[in-house]
Amino acid sequence: xxxxxxxxxxxxxxxxxxxxxxxxxxxxxxxxxxxxxxxxxxxxxxxxxxxxxxxxxxxxxxxxxxxxxxxxxxxxxxxxxxxxxxxxxxxxxxxxxxxxxxxxxxxxxxxxxxxxxxxxxxxxxxxxxxxxxxxxxxxxxxxxxxxxxxxxxxxxxxxxxxxxxxxxxxxxxxxxxxxxxxxxxxxxxxxxxxxxxxxxxxxxxxxxxxxxxxxxxxxxxxxxxxxxxxxxxxxxxxxxxxxxxxxxxxxxxxxxxxxxxxxxxxxxxxxxxxxxxxxxxxxxxxxxxxxxxxxx
Amino acid sequence: xxxxxxxxxxxxxxxxxxxxxxxxxxxxxxxxxxxxxxxxxxxxxxxxxxxxxxxxxxxxxxxxxxxxxxxxxxxxxxxxxxxxxxxxxxxxxxxxxxxxxxxxxxxxxxxxxxxxxxxxxxxxxxxxxxxxxxxxxxxxxxxxxxxxxxxxxxxxxxxxxxxxxxxxxxxxxxxxxxxxxxxxxxxxxxxxxxxxxxxxxxxxxxxxxxxxxxxxxxxxxxxxxxxxxxxxxxxxxxxxxxxxxxxxxxxxxxxxxxxxxxxxxxxxxxxxxxxxxxxxxxxx
Numbered sequence: 001x002x003x004x005x006x007x008x009x010x011x012x013x014x015x016x017x018x019x020x021x022x023x024x025x026x027x028x029x030x031x032x033x034x035x036x037x038x039x040x041x042x043x044x045x046x047x048x049x050x051x052x053x054x055x056x057x058x059x060x061x062x063x064x065x066x067x068x069x070x071x072x073x074x075x076x077x078x079x080x081x082x083x084x085x086x087x088x089x090x091x092x093x094x095x096x097x098x099x100x101x102x103x104x105x106x107x108x109x110x111x112x113x114x115x116x117x118x119x120x121x122x123x124x125x126x127x128x129x130x131x132x133x134x135x136x137x138x139x140x141x142x143x144x145x146x147x148x149x150x151x152x153x154x155x156x157x158x159x160x161x162x163x164x165x166x167x168x169x170x171x172x173x174x175x176x177x178x179x180x181x182x183x184x185x186x187x188x189x190x191x192x193x194x195x196x197x198x199x200x201x202x203x204x205x206x207x208x209x210x211x212x213x214x215x216x217x218x219x220x221x222x223x224x225x226x227x228x229x230x231x232x233x234x235x236x237x238x239x240x241x242x243x244x245x246x247x248x249x250x251x252x253x254x255x256x257x258x259x260x261x262x263x264x265x266x267x268x269x270x271x272x273x274x275x276x277x278x279x280x281x282x283x284x285x286x287x288x289x290x291x292x293x294x295x296x
Numbered sequence: 297x298x299x300x301x302x303x304x305x306x307x308x309x310x311x312x313x314x315x316x317x318x319x320x321x322x323x324x325x326x327x328x329x330x331x332x333x334x335x336x337x338x339x340x341x342x343x344x345x346x347x348x349x350x351x352x353x354x355x356x357x358x359x360x361x362x363x364x365x366x367x368x369x370x371x372x373x374x375x376x377x378x379x380x381x382x383x384x385x386x387x388x389x390x391x392x393x394x395x396x397x398x399x400x401x402x403x404x405x406x407x408x409x410x411x412x413x414x415x416x417x418x419x420x421x422x423x424x425x426x427x428x429x430x431x432x433x434x435x436x437x438x439x440x441x442x443x444x445x446x447x448x449x450x451x452x453x454x455x456x457x458x459x460x461x462x463x464x465x466x467x468x469x470x471x472x473x474x475x476x477x478x479x480x481x482x483x484x485x486x487x488x489x490x491x492x493x494x495x496x497x498x499x500x501x502x503x504x505x506x507x508x509x510x511x512x513x514x515x516x517x518x519x520x521x522x523x524x525x526x527x528x529x530x531x532x533x534x535x536x537x538x539x540x541x542x543x544x545x546x547x548x549x550x551x552x553x554x555x556x557x558x559x560x561x562x563x564x565x566x567x568x569x570x571x572x573x574x575x576x577x578x579x580x
Contacts, residue, residue: 022566024313024315024566025315026314026315067418067419070419071419071422071423072354074356074417074419074420074423075320075356076356076357076420077320079419115417115419121418141418141421143418287483288353288354289352289353289354289483289567290350290352290353290354290429290483290484290485290487291352291483291484292352292354292355292358292423292426292427292428292429292487292489293429293484293487294487294489294492295456295486295487295488295489295494295497295498295501
């Protein structure tokens, strides 16, 4: 598949193609993460002894997503506010900001503030090539904005409603901008009713550039093969996975191209849904300018 | 030495991306008139060297890297005679030059940040490790005066990425290099990375071109957003070269106003814009 559509040919008969609006400091994007913090998230991913908790997988994904976004938007003078970001947790009797530390209690936060205010920065060791064919351990800074939380039910419908109001305000303030992206990370077992209507309502908000994009990461103990950006329900192991797939937006064409360039098989009905696999690469789908790629 | 050739008129214009400060512009351009000399055939020659570079927005320190690349490209062309005849040696020279100056700059930069109480942060570290990236396009415009007094102008250009050279006659685009099709622009152009030391690979990817100018002809070097504008057919407008010449002669402010107007009409993508114009004076 061809790589990203030409930036200079994004008009057809005078009409701008959807999902091509500039993302910049003057036209920022909006990223809302919804994080399932229910009791079931304390279950392991699989029955194996070393399997991590679902909540750990999800908080790790959030911390890495925020790290990748910050690195992507970093310039010499600091991180540029190409995005405003919210991390909304939902669990026992609570739907609201899941940021810890200085950002606790805040919803949409400019990315530079996110980058400058992790709750803490851990030092982790990582093996990297030593240049002579071997590996050497090096220390890597790993910022943390949220820790795993598990408690009570899964008010996913309320969480989607919460995102709905954030998105409604955003779209009103940025009517021509790139549409908000909502990424829901969950084990899928909503306890406050079928979230489908709330998801449809959320994805019905739109800017002139297109409708809100709702993506889902399903972390599940149901096993089966991990699935990334499928174009049909076939092969999904249970009703939760199928429901989340149905709720997920179809990937816009340039995102499909990036998914293809990462080795995923895509079609025009490929959706922003991932089952038990890594979703952090989704940051690569966001266009903020010329990419820094090595010659090949 | 015979009559000295008259070097073409030249002009460098830069406009930062709308919403960015001038110092945040990550494009660079440089024009340098070489000293006249006598070539192997007894002709008096003088060259005008020019280069543009477009730093990749997603890389850290892309602007300083682009600045170094244009200076180093001009220096390498200057110091390597008929550089296009041995591209491997030329690319090797350019990469050594830019690698050395970049290493020195990085050492200074990190020390300066530490001294100012702003050490490198966790979100900058991966970008610094990855290196800075930019396109590079260079041209030597060589004027020769034969013993008969006849003057000729030849250009020799090299390019990596989507910054483009245009040959204009009567304001119309006669040829474009290295891209002449709008569909070939994208957000993943070929780039020279500050950590790339693979001379053979870069030499393989670098493209070269050569052409001859007549009196009155112009060469333009433009970074991608303006290059795409130049390649877009606009029958309703005056010839692009005439329009740019008129604007450019009014000065940088008028040029910037025009670029911003074109951006507002979605005719030019919102990106840094750099233009170098070189015009051979018409006879008489």
